[in-house]
Amino acid sequence: MSDKEDLRLEIPSYAFIALARRGMEKISLDQCFLKDCDNEDPELLEPFKKEENEEDLKLIKKIYIKCKKCNRIFILKLEILKKVAKSTKDKDGEALSMGLVHALDENGENLGHIGYF
Ligand SMILES: [Zn+2]
Numbered sequence: 842m843s844d845k846e847d848l849r850l851e852i853p854s855y856a857f858i859a860l861a862r863r864g865m866e867k868i869s870l871d872q873c874f875l876k877d878c879d880n881e882d883p884e885l886l887e888p889f890k891k892e893e894n895e896e897d898l899k900l901i902k903k904i905y906i907k908c909k910k911c912n913r914i915f916i917l918k919l920e921i922l923k924k925v926a927k928s929t930k931d932k933d934g935e936a937l938s939m940g941l942v943h944a945l946d947e948n949g950e951n952l953g954h955i956g957y958f
Contacts, residue, residue: 848888848889848890848891848904849888851888851891851902851904851919852870852888852904852917852919853870853919853940853942853958854869854870854871855867855868855869855870855958856868856870856942856955856956856957856958857956857957857958858955858956858957859956859957868955868956869881870917870942870955870958871883871886872886873885873886873906873908873910873911873913873915874915874917874944874952874953874955875908875911875913875915875946875952876952877911878908878910878911878913880908880909880910880911882910885908885909885910886906886907886908886909887906887907887909888904888905888906888907889905889906889907890904890905891903891904891905892905898922898923899920899921899922899923900920900921900923901918901919901920901921902918902919902921903916903917903918903919903945904916904917904919913946913947914946914947915944915945915946915947915952916944916945916946916947916949917942917943917944917945917955918942918943918944918945919940919941919942919958920940920941920942920943921939921940922939922940922941940957940958941954941956941957941958942954942955942956942957942958943955
């Protein structure tokens with residue numbers, strides 16, 4: 842049970858979507874990204890597994906989430922760019938976008954680029 846709570850902490854609360862000419866829109870990641878599902882209730886979303894993969898310049902985390910509304914599984918893929926993270930630390934500590942979020946379905950099919958966190 843505590844493992845699952847930890848997984849929840851791995852997921853950023855929000856992602857930012859770049860809108861052409863209109864700045865950024867903030868969206869909650871507490872929602873089901875599968876087609877034909879409108880679940881936005883965190884209580885009905887259960888992260889249950891994490892895969893972590895480290896590459897030269899980025900860290901990739903995949904969080905598997907079960908949606909209890911449509912009873913399907915989707916994956917939030919978080920790409921954290923290490924170089925960016927490092928350079929922001931050296932400067933004024935301002936939090937810049939340094940991660941990308943994608944949603945994948947259970948089979949790893951891309952459901953789309955969600956945004957930045
Ligand atoms: Zn769902």
